[in-house]
Amino acid sequence: MSFKSTPANIVIFGGFGDLAWRKLIPAFYNLYISGYLPEKFAIYGVHYQGLPEGAYEKHMLEGVNLFSRRGKAKAAEWKKFTDHLYFFQGDFTIDETYTRLKATLDENDKKWKTRATRLLYYSVAPSFIEVISNSVSKHNIAAQREKDRIVVEKPFGTDLASAKGLNDLLNKLFYENQIYRIDHYLGKEVVQNISAFRFANYIFEPLWNSKFIDQVQISVTESVSVGTRGSYYDKSGALRDMVQNHLLQLLSLVAMECPGNYDAEDIRKQKVKVLKKVRPFTTATAIQDVVRAQYTRGEVKGKEQPGYKEETNVARNSTTETYVAMKVWIDNPRWKGVPFYLRTGKSLEKQSSVIVVQFKDSPHKIFKDDVVPNRLVISIQPEQKISLLFEGKVPGLEMKLKPLEMDFSYHDSFIEEAPEAYETLLLDALEGDATQFIRADQVETAWSIVMPILNAWSKEKGDMKKYKAGSWGPKEAEDLIKEGRIKWLMLPESSKTKTTKKK
Structure with missing residues (x-):
């Protein structure tokens, strides 16, 4: 049937x-x-x-x-x-x-x-x-x-202990294959395309490792403020609300090994496997490699924005972060020595979800203006596109190089309208397909990654940085990524797909 x-x-x-x-x-x-x-x-x-x-x-x-x-x-x-x-x-x-x-x-x-x-x-x-x-x-x-x-x-628990307790409760009453822990990010069309892009195009697989990749950035930035969600958000914060689920889900998709088959259990097994290889944070690295901050009064899209502590239902002495930037290491052979930079925040300049895979610089510098490494940009929102940056010769009598882009855009490449994330996930749940849902051990592994950070923060009350609403975040986040000899990268505003839209 x-x-x-x-x-x-x-x-x-x-x-x-x-x-x-x-x-x-x-x-x-x-x-x-x-x-x-x-x-x-x-x-x-x-x-x-x-x-x-x-x-x-x-x-x-x-x-x-x-x-x-x-x-x-x-x-x-x-x-x-x-x-x-x-x-x-x-x-x-x-x-x-x-x-x-x-x-x-x-x-x-x-x-x-x-x-x-x-x-x-x-x-x-x-x-x-x-x-x-x-x-x-x-x-x-x-x-x-x-x-x-x-x-x-979500939220599926508020810490590791509560997540384990919730899993224990549900698994006592139901079978694990009946439980669909939903993260709407996994239903987004471009997020699902990460697996197709990686595992259906063998041209990229030989390059998808520490020999060729210098670093990976995952940014989920929001221009909206906390708004009316102050009572919830002040008990949660950016680390719990975004990093523990959305950003670590994206990291697992980018970094996982190829599953044996395209089925729910094989895929979820590989996601958990790579998350378990994330290097545990210590008290020292939770302070050194993680930046937390709150937005202060500023201007977002031309409108005045109150500071976080001025928002409704937010404690005036709140130590809840609205911004997190962090450096993550994955200790397995594929990713040894490759930093993963994650950031998320509210009341920032632009709403955007972007994954940037920065390849290592060319070892053969025969051109003096060969200065921009190859870069793969996967834009989840607001644009749905994948862009590859490469060097090309400018027309003319001289050998002069210029960074160019090859783009794939959903809008320009397909007649079909992309469904909303919840449409995809609800249909999958009705059909009994748990591929895009989160398994119990994956939830607990994600919580185990962020718990040392939360514990360190509870002891370091004065470590909160500030950033102006409408900016790109605190200076300390820029300093963190400068250690990797680069800055936070976004899909260029001027980037336009050169393909012709189908009629």
């Missing part, structure tokens, strides 16, 4: 929340109108408060119209979609909610004459995960190992 012929019951705990409004319902709607959902399916948005008749569908339509990549929903298509969309009022903390929910799902199975796939999405605060999981298990709502899936949003 194919996936599309298998009915599906989809339950969103927190179904009236911001994530459901901005991301999940727009993603399911786009999957539906593109023909990727089964003919028989139902989506239940679970929320503790009651709502007037039609209020749920109206609110979700506003979210689709604002955030869907397709723009405003067509009335006829939305009407058909809402035939499958239901509001389910229920308190997460009482048994009666789960008794009614199970009866509803069982009734659908009876109506559809088959046991449907069940996708339970935890779009809730971390404090609700335990009570929901215990109740789902108690009432046998996700009792079939091969058909029932639990999707858990």
